[in-house]
Amino acid sequence: MRYFVLACLLAFAAVPMFGEVQVYSYSMPCGALWPAVKDTVRNSGNYATVLLDDAEMVASFAIGVGDGFRIESAILNPTDSGCTLRISPLYQPGLANDAGDFQKRLDKKLSVLKPPPHGSK
Numbered sequence: 150m151r152y153f154v155l156a157c158l159l160a161f162a163a164v165p166m167f168g169e170v171q172v173y174s175y176s177m178p179c180g181a182l183w184p185a186v187k188d189t190v191r192n193s194g195n196y197a198t199v200l201l202d203d204a205e206m207v208a209s210f211a212i213g214v215g216d217g218f219r220i221e222s223a224i225l226n227p228t229d230s231g232c233t234l235r236i237s238p239l240y241q242p243g244l245a246n247d248a249g250d251f252q253k254r255l256d257k258k259l260s261v262l263k264p265p266p267h268g269s270k
Contacts, residue, residue: 169238169248170235170236170237170238171235171236171248171249171252172233172234172235172236173233173234173236173252174228174230174231174232174233174234175231175232175233175234176230176231177231177232178227178231178232179206179225179226179227179231179232181232182225182232182234182259183203183206183225184262185255185258185259185262186206186208186223186225186234186255187201187208188258188262189251189254189255189258190208190210190223193254193258195212195247195250195254196210196211196212197210197211197212198210199211199220205224206224206225207222207223207224207225208222208223209221209222209223210222210223212247219238219239219247220238220239221236221237221238221239221247221248221251222236222237222239223235223236223251223255224236224237234252234255236248236251236252
């Protein structure tokens, strides 16, 4: 029982270190979304790549400098209707996360990377 209480206390103490997870839904397969996620992390000019895992479709990236430095992860999960993008920040309390900005940059990247419709030149 003591170990259970200790584990619960440690879990509650760790909660402030993690930011709020943001989830966005896309009506496309994760395999089609993953190249845009990687390109957003690599080429937006806003992030330093920490990890890109093609097998798990996880991208971890750093943003900010000094006291504003933080690491966030973008994780793709397949669903029946497409794919969800989970942006999980790991940051100090009081710092803003970048989930909304990352999602806007990703959507902009998707509009550039989408192939033209059939029949168009």
